[in-house]
Amino acid sequence: MSVLRGEGPTREIAARLEHVSKRFPGVQALRDVSLEIAAGSCHALCGENGAGKSTLGKLLAGIQSADAGALFVFGRAVHFTSPREALAAGVAMVHQELAFCDNLSVAENLCLGRLPTRRGLVDGVETRRHATALLTETGTILDVNGRFGDLAIGHRQMVQIAAAVGGGARIIVFDEPTSSLSQVEAERLYALIRRLKARGVTCIYVSHRMPEIFALCDTVSVLRDGALVATRAVHDLTESQLVEMMIGRPLAEYFPTHGPALVGDEVLRAEHLTCPGHFQDVSLTLRAGEVVGLAGLQGAGRSEVACALFGLEHVTAGRIFIRGSGARIGSPQQAMQFGIGLVPEDRKKQGLVLSDSALHNASLPTLNRLSRFSWIFRARERRAVRSLFDRLRVRAPSMDAVVAGLSGGNQQKVVLAKWLAARPSILILDEPTRGVDVGAKAEIHALIGELAAQGTAILVISSELPEVLTLAERVLVLREGRLVGELPRAKATQDSVLRLMAGLAS
Amino acid sequence: MHHFIRRIVGSQESGLVLVLVLVTIALVVLAGSHPDRATGATINNFWNPNTIVQTATDASFFAIMAIGATFVIISGGIDLSVGSIYALSGVAVALLLRKLGPMSDITTVGVGFATCAGVGLLCGLLNGALVVGLRVHPFIITLGTMWVLRGVAFVATKAESITLPTALTAFTKASLGLRGGLYPVPMLFMFLLTVLGAIYLTRTVMGRHIFAFGGSLEASRFAGLSLARIQIGVFAASGLTAGIAAFLGAGFYGSASSGDAQGYELYVIASAVVGGASLLGGKGSAIGAMLGALLIVLIRQSIRTLHFDQNYEWIVIGCAIIIAVVVDQWSTRATARQLSRAADNVRTSA
Numbered sequence: 001m002s003v004l005r006g007e008g009p010t011r012e013i014a015a016r017l018e019h020v021s022k023r024f025p026g027v028q029a030l031r032d033v034s035l036e037i038a039a040g041s042c043h044a045l046c047g048e049n050g051a052g053k054s055t056l057g058k059l060l061a062g063i064q065s066a067d068a069g070a071l072f073v074f075g076r077a078v079h080f081t082s083p084r085e086a087l088a089a090g091v092a093m094v095h096q097e098l099a100f101c102d103n104l105s106v107a108e109n110l111c112l113g114r115l116p117t118r119r120g121l122v123d124g125v126e127t128r129r130h131a132t133a134l135l136t137e138t139g140t141i142l143d144v145n146g147r148f149g150d151l152a153i154g155h156r157q158m159v160q161i162a163a164a165v166g167g168g169a170r171i172i173v174f175d176e177p178t179s180s181l182s183q184v185e186a187e188r189l190y191a192l193i194r195r196l197k198a199r200g201v202t203c204i205y206v207s208h209r210m211p212e213i214f215a216l217c218d219t220v221s222v223l224r225d226g227a228l229v230a231t232r233a234v235h236d237l238t239e240s241q242l243v244e245m246m247i248g249r250p251l252a253e254y255f256p257t258h259g260p261a262l263v264g265d266e267v268l269r270a271e272h273l274t275c276p277g278h279f280q281d282v283s284l285t286l287r288a289g290e291v292v293g294l295a296g297l298q299g300a301g302r303s304e305v306a307c308a309l310f311g312l313e314h315v316t317a318g319r320i321f322i323r324g325s326g327a328r329i330g331s332p333q334q335a336m337q338f339g340i341g342l343v344p345e346d347r348k349k350q351g352l353v354l355s356d357s358a359l360h361n362a363s364l365p366t367l368n369r370l371s372r373f374s375w376i377f378r379a380r381e382r383r384a385v386r387s388l389f390d391r392l393r394v395r396a397p398s399m400d401a402v403v404a405g406l407s408g409g410n411q412q413k414v415v416l417a418k419w420l421a422a423r424p425s426i427l428i429l430d431e432p433t434r435g436v437d438v439g440a441k442a443e444i445h446a447l448i449g450e451l452a453a454q455g456t457a458i459l460v461i462s463s464e465l466p467e468v469l470t471l472a473e474r475v476l477v478l479r480e481g482r483l484v485g486e487l488p489r490a491k492a493t494q495d496s497v498l499r500l501m502a503g504l505a506s
Numbered sequence: 507m508h509h510f511i512r513r514i515v516g517s518q519e520s521g522l523v524l525v526l527v528l529v530t531i532a533l534v535v536l537a538g539s540h541p542d543r544a545t546g547a548t549i550n551n552f553w554n555p556n557t558i559v560q561t562a563t564d565a566s567f568f569a570i571m572a573i574g575a576t577f578v579i580i581s582g583g584i585d586l587s588v589g590s591i592y593a594l595s596g597v598a599v600a601l602l603l604r605k606l607g608p609m610s611d612i613t614t615v616g617v618g619f620a621t622c623a624g625v626g627l628l629c630g631l632l633n634g635a636l637v638v639g640l641r642v643h644p645f646i647i648t649l650g651t652m653w654v655l656r657g658v659a660f661v662a663t664k665a666e667s668i669t670l671p672t673a674l675t676a677f678t679k680a681s682l683g684l685r686g687g688l689y690p691v692p693m694l695f696m697f698l699l700t701v702l703g704a705i706y707l708t709r710t711v712m713g714r715h716i717f718a719f720g721g722s723l724e725a726s727r728f729a730g731l732s733l734a735r736i737q738i739g740v741f742a743a744s745g746l747t748a749g750i751a752a753f754l755g756a757g758f759y760g761s762a763s764s765g766d767a768q769g770y771e772l773y774v775i776a777s778a779v780v781g782g783a784s785l786l787g788g789k790g791s792a793i794g795a796m797l798g799a800l801l802i803v804l805i806r807q808s809i810r811t812l813h814f815d816q817n818y819e820w821i822v823i824g825c826a827i828i829i830a831v832v833v834d835q836w837s838t839r840a841t842a843r844q845l846s847r848a849a850d851n852v853r854t855s856a
Contacts, residue, residue, distance in 0.1 A: 312727065333729035342728065353721035355788040364718055365729040367711040374710040418729070424643045 013075065014039035014171050014202040015060060015091070019071030022055055022226075022370045025335045029055040030086070031226045032069070037171075037219075039074075042193065042203040044213045044234070047223035047246050048409070048437035053206045056223070057173040060204065061093030065169065073171070092164035094157055095175040102149030107131035109148045110163055134166035135447050139195050152298075154185030156270030161192060171202040178212060179435045180268050182298035182463060184496075208246065224248055224304060226430075228380070249437050263473070264288030267457045268326070268340075273318035278304035279481035286426060286457040291448060293472030294461045295497050301481040302461045303345050306428045309459075310342040322426075336365065341424030343415055345431045345461075351415035352403050359385050359399040362417040388417040393443060409440030416444065427451065445471060448477040465494055479503055522781060522797045525833055529804055530811025537811045552811050559688045561807050562800070563758075566696035567751045568770055569799030572777035573703040574630075574747030574797040577740040579778050580707070582720040583644035585741065587633060588748040589770035595625040595752035597659040597763035614673040619753050620758035625667060626749015627742055629655055634738030644741075659764035667763035670756055678757030692754045695794060701745065701747035703792030706743075716740055720787030777802055780830045820830065 001108055015037040022030040030052045037043045045053040053133040059071065071078050073089045080086045083093070100109050107128045108115070117128035131144040140158040142151075148159065157177055164172050178186040193216055205217055213220055214234060222229040222245040229245050237250030268286040273279070278299035286292055296302045307313040309320070310327040320327050322338045329335045333387070335342070344350035352361050362385045363370060370381045385399060392413040396406055403414055412432070419427060429448070434440040450473055452458055462468050468475055476490040477485040477500040486501040498504075530552075537552035551557070571588045578585040599621040601613060629651070636647045679689045707713040718726045719736045726733060756762040779785065780801055781794030805826045809819050 179648070310728075333732060334730065336730045344728050349722065350724045353718045353725045353788070355721040356717060360714060361718070364726075364731075367714055371711045374712055376709055376711060376714065378709070 005087075012039040014041075015075070015204075016072040016075075017056075017059075018070045018072070020056075020066045020071065022052075022059065022064065022066050024055075028226050030059075030066075030141065030223075033223070033226075033228045034069075035221055037204060039079070039170075039202050040197065040200045041218045042205055042216050044205045044207060044217035045221040045223065046206070046220060046242070047229075048208070048439050051223040051246070051437075052226040053223050054080045054175050057093060057095075057175050057204060057206050060086070060171070061173050063093065070410055072269065076111065087164070087169060090168060090170040091173070092169035092171070093169060093173040093175060094160045094164060094177060095169050095173075096502050100148055100156070100160065102147070104148055105145055106142060106151070106159055107144035109143070110134050112160065114273050138162045138165050138192060139193070140360050151474075154186065154188060155182050157181075158192065159188060159459060161196075165196070165201070170202070171204065172196065173204040173206065175206045176241070176435065177205075178206075183465075184297070186212075209283050210242065212487065214239065222246055222338060223292065243438055246437075252326040262383070262453075263290045264455060267322065268309070269321040271319050271321070273308055273315050275303070275304060275315050275321070276310055278310075278313065279478065282478075282481075282483050284483070285475055286459055288425070288455045288457050290474070291452050291458045291460060291472050293475040293492075294459055294466050294478065295465065295470035295475055295501060296478035297501050298463065298503070300478040302478055303430055304460070304481075305478070306342060306345075306430050306461060309335070309428060310340055310465050311432060312342075318379050339425035340428065341365075341422050341426070342428045343417035343419055343430060343432055345434075347408075347411055347415050347434075351418075354409060355402065356401045358389075358394070358403050358406065358414050361398075361403050362388060362421060365418055366367060366421045377495050380418065383418065384421060388420055389413075392417055392420075392447065407437075408435040409437050412436050412444070414438065416447065424456065426457045426459075428461070430457045431463065432460065433462070433464070433467060465497060468492075477501055519782065519794050519797060521833060521836070522801065522830070524757070525830060526797060526804065528799055529801065529808070533804070533808050533811060535816040544744050545789065546783070552711065552807075552852070554637040555685070555689060555805070558685075558691065559690055561803055562693040563689055564807070565796075565799045565803035566692035567755050567758075567767075568645060568773045568777060569646060569696045569796045570692075570751040570754070571744075571748050571770065571774045572781065572795040572799050573699055573792045574744035575774045576703070576778045576781065576783050576790045576792055577707070577716060578644065579775070579783040579785060580720045580787060580790040581716050581737060581740045582638070582723070583737070584648065584775065584785070585633065585644065585744045586648040586771045586775075587629070587652040587655055588744060588774050589767040590652045590659070590746035591626050591745050592752040592755065592767035592770060593762075593764050594629060594655045595622040595749040595764050595817050596756040597663050597764055598622070599624045599666065599753065600670050600762040601662060601758055603671055603674075604668060607674075611673040611676065614671050617628040618670075618674050619750075622749040622753035622756070623746060624749070626752065627743045627749070628745070629748070630742040631738060631744020632747065634741030638734045656764060656768075657806045660841070663764050665760075667761050670760045672760075674757035674759050678754050689758070693760060695750065695754055697824060699750065700792050700796040703747075703795075707790075709790055712736070712739060717788055718791075722788075740764075773799075773802065780827055793827050798830075802827070 007216060013036050017033055017035045020030055020033045033056065045056055047053045055064065059066050062083045062085050065081060072170055073091060077216055078089050086092065094101060098454040101112070107332065110131040111127050116123045116130065128144050135142055135144065138161055142155060142158065148156065161172065177189055181189065197203060207213060217234050219231060220234050220237065220242065222242070224246065264287055266285050266287050271283050273282045282305055289363065294302050304313055308315050309329070311331045311334055320329055327338055329338065348354060359382065363381050370377055370384060382399065389399065394410050394413045394417065396410060403411055406414065433444050436444065448460065458466060461473050469492055473489050475487045476483060477497060479501060487496060530609050533552045537550055539548045540549045541547070542549050557670050561719055571592065575585050575588060599618050602621050603618060606617070633648055633651055637644050678691050681688060682690055684690060707716065715736050716729060718735065720728065755766065777799035778790060778795045779798070781791065781798030783790030783794065802823060805823060806819060809816060809822060
């Protein structure tokens with residue numbers, strides 16, 4: 001555990017919130033939260049999705065403003081109405097939807113708003129020099145001439161952080177920064193955060209990933225339903241105590257046990273599948289009632305294999321057999337006819353029509369079953385979706401609520417409902433719990449077990465190795481588009497799988 | 507009952523209806539009145555059957571086209587060729603009926619309708635097939651076919667205006683028992699097609715798919731929808747409604763030429779957008795499109811009724827379109843807030 005803790009009780013306070021409340025239509029996001037964040041510390045904000053932790057971060061960074069209460073930054077009362085004002089006071093936020101221009105170079109992005117000019121023209125040399133200096137300050141080495149949009153997510157964050165520090169930020173809010181990073185990228189980010197801390201930058205770390213909180217943070221504040229539960233020093237807590245504070249219930253309830261899986265017949269067999277540029281010579285089998293994990297680093301071709309099985313990637317060689325007979329899967333429609341369902345990696349882009357209601361999203365792939373001659377039986381549709389939502393415990397103001405307004409966990413449940421409705425015999429889950437809180441995650445894990453027990457063949461893809469290891473009976477490992485190993489549950493350990501993923505000799 | 511009222515107030519079109527009612531009231535109040543020649547009774551210059559039906563009839567031609575165009579706009583596309591499809595359909599029916607010579611009234615009307623609808627549908631399918639097959643944005647494809655189709659009509663007619671058999675005029679100008687000078691048929695077609703369009707969009711699988719397609723192409727792909735069919739379908743719908751409008755218009759005005767409906771595409775798109783359709787896709791309604799067309803015609807009408815300088819017509823309409831869309835956005839946001847507050851109360855009391 002970190003030993004770089006405060007120099008005593010007289011320590012400076014970087015940010016203080018007094019009785020802050022914030023309300024959104026339909027949700028009390030924060031109620032009467034009072035909190036102090038010590039300068040130079042790494043302070044975690046955690047809680048389930050919808051607990052208000054991101055909102056708190058956004059208030060500090062001027063992205064949203066509080067309805068009531070007061071905010072002090074380095075002892076000065078502040079009223080931010082924009083991120084620019086917050087940055088002027090020394091607060092910045094790093095999050096995925098940050099406004100950077102994909103079409104411009106890294107250097108141009110870093111200097112945007114104050115591009116150096118010479119005789120009225122942009123001074124390219126100076127722009128690059130300044131950008132490189134900003135990046136070096138945070139210990140990042142990157143080609144500043146590359147297009148920002150071409151960077152991997154991890155590198156984009158590095159650029160954002162460099163921009164924040166270069167803009168004079170002394171408090172940086174990280175909003176679930178590792179939710180779409182690979183293991184390697186995450187490690188790089190941790191190192192950067194430690195460097196920032198060493199330089200006296202205060203980090204506010206919004207996350208619900210336990211290992212990160214324990215590795216990086218000094219203090220943790222737990223929020224539940226918009227209210228502050230407690231603020232504690234991290235070293236005084238155990239992981240399970242923290243989870244219990246977050247969910248407000250003993251942990252045991254959240255990890256239901258299901259009996260050993262009864263593995264049935266082979267339902268899907270893929271032989272030597274090849275998709276140029278993505279993966280080569282991939283062979284795998286799925287059996288009824290069996291959960292198979294597919295592990296690999298990001299870019300190893302995991303999602304592409306999933307898409308190929310669902311008819312979304314064009315396969316140039318290899319064959320697929322469904323229940324023993326050859327199947328040509330050229331489109332998702334055909335895949336669905338063979339009983340395959342796919343919960344895609346990116347729920348906001350691929351999983352949901354964000355402008356549509358939860359009801360319409362959930363019934364989208366199965367409308368043909370809920371209609372005759374194209375006429376939708378709306379009462380039947382509602383009943384079907386209602387029962388799925390009840391089963392998955394979807395929390396939404398109503399089924400007609402637009403999905404864009406739901407929390408990440410509930411959105412993911414809507415995507416799951418969509419495919420449960422199709423009653424697939426083969427279900428592929430690509431990152432089923434990304435950006436989902438602890439409670440919803442456990443519920444989704446329980447659901448996967450339940451589906452397998454009912455005889456569904458399941459392929460789980462996840463960047464979180466512990467998730468693959470808990471769920472899967474068998475783990476397949478992809479590296480650079482090739483299947484490099486298959487480990488039964490007994491042999492699949494964090495170490496053995498990681499070695500295969502990274503290509504290290506065991 | 508309370509629930510029913512809330513549904514009406516909360517519906518997408520409520521803001522537009524409010525604007526329509528306000529404009530109508532303003533017109534009624536400001537229009538003044540004149541004495542009836544026969545009876546001597548006082549008649550409002552706007553609020554009389556003649557002006558009302560005439561306004562609706564004026565609106566019906568592009569209201570009908572706007573319903574189809576709304577399909578395209580909900581899917582995230584745009585159809586600039588509807589005016590040209592209208593012209594080509596009208597010209598096609600005129601040429602065909604001239605060639606076939608005299609027939610019974612009912613056959614003339616039947617052949618006329620089938621030709622217009624058929625030509626419109628084919629043009630729409632062509633647009634759709636080009637968009638899907640060439641993977642070019644609908645704006646470009648329909649910008650091209652806008653000129654090509656009108657050009658075809660121009661060449662086919664050798665630039666002359668062709669008169670249509672009286673049977674067609676008799677059909678589209680049937681008084682249906684109303685007093686002389688009132689021609690309700692186009693208006694009735696407008697209502698009928700609005701209802702059909704609304705049902706198609708909100709109650710059928712294909713309609714649902716159009717919203718999904720416009721809302722998120724990727725998510726629709728991952729949900730296993732047949733994207734090509736949806737996209738070709740919306741253009742077919744747009745072409746079909748343009749063909750039907752051409753049938754009514756050609757009959758109504760008694761002739762067809764390649765220069766008909768020039769610039770209609772912009773009225774049509776304006777109607778759809780004023781009616782709440784979002785050019786980003788995923789949002790829109792058939793009823794809104796009709797109301798949008800009505801509002802635009804009403805504003806044009808008001809210039810005449812109130813004896814404003816006709817030269818200002820375009821300026822007024824342009825401003826009105828922008829104002830209508832802005833007001834609609836406000837009211838949508840306001841009702842969304844209201845609904846979520848209501849939902850909130852339900853939850854906290856539960």
